[in-house]
Amino acid sequence: MNLAHLVIARSRLALVRLPLALLLAFAACVGGCAHVPPYQREQLTAPGMESETEAEEERFRSHVYDAREGAAGGHGSTGGGCGCN
């Protein structure tokens, strides 16, 4: 990667980094790392709060995204067909 590409890459990184930083800041403001004892976690067991129940149905969609988008990763899928390179 030459210098021009490095500069472009860094500026883009700044653009995509901002929303994530805001998300982190929000999470920190809301609760930090406050300890929630197990007996107070009933709401956290609601179906929509458990990532595992979504993983199965998202596997196929993730494969579609890998095959049709330049950005891959972040959703746990791997290669296999469709030129997912």
Added chain:
Amino acid sequence: MRTAKPRRASRVSWLEWPASRARWLKWLVFGLAALPLCCARGVSHADEVDGRWSGRFSLLGNYYWETSTRVVAPELAVQLTSPNGTDLSVNYLVDTITSASQAAGTTVDVSFNETRHDITLGVGRELALGDNALQWRTGAHFSREPDYTSISGNVGGSLFLNERSTTLHFTLGYLHDEVRQNFRGPPPPSNPGTILGQFDENFDALTLSFGWDQVLRRWLIAEFGYDFVYLNGFLANAYRRVMVAGAAVGEQHPGTRIRHTLTGRLKAHVAATRTTFQLRYRAYLDSWDIGAINPEGRIYQQLSRNLELRLRYRYYKQTQSFFYEDDDEAYAPNAQYFTNDPKMSAFRSHEVGLQLRLDFGFLEGTALDVLHEGRLDLSFNYLWRTNVFGDAVTAQVGLSVPF
């Protein structure tokens, strides 16, 4: 017909991937994968008392449609937990793709059907670490179709801290893909560097993932993740052609690619209205200068005791790679890299999805009582895209029953 061997378009760097290093990494990944099976003491498990196996059986039907491509993919998944707490999983998917030339990348307008077999295996075990716990996982994935074979393995773990308020995840994976050509209709014109029917390329990938899940409130969870992927080898399409100096030639992409992905997710549950909100964000950057952002919002609303409505909206936007040209005839005769891949172009997409989840609790005490803990999912997603792939539809139906 025999033509000249194409040059491998790879960059020389310290990350260049000698065969010896690839072999070493394969052994590292598969060696670490054996660790969970060797560990002696697991976390106490309820089924240890009665020696019962428990698990879940799922059947899914997946459908994908776009102007030039249709995919039908039935899928079977089984998850098992042994009496001593070892988790086993197997997933088998077979997809049949019907595509026209636009997606296949050939120069002649032909249709073809292709079948892909995909199997994923996983083993895991949770180990006690004082007041905390460590879950080791290992997995293998194999996918094969007439012109493409992919094999990968991974090892990872989750460290549960602070009474499981904090979870740290890590995964190390290795992937090897083989790319071949399976001519559809008349063979393409000159394909520099290949003997027709004997095209055989491959690439390897190393993946590293880290994640952090944090319970923030009794109703709020935050999740963050980072993925690093290093790819080396043949990273172009075996069929797609590009016009360079008036001749249709095969794509030339750089031989290495480094991907970075950051993800964030907030999940909140409002008990009073039985609503769950999810806000997701994904940011991506790679060494080909493609940058992408991908926010997504979801609302899950419990409509009744057994029925839930799930709505989602996903936005995706990416920049183009440094070697992409909108007009593929703009490449100079001495261009080092050239592509006709729509994934290398700048584009954006909007997607909306609707899902209905029906729990079978109403079957309790009936003749179908055996299904009363199961569920049925129906989903429909519509995608608007600004590149040549055009709009798309994804539909799924899933039946899942625990035992």
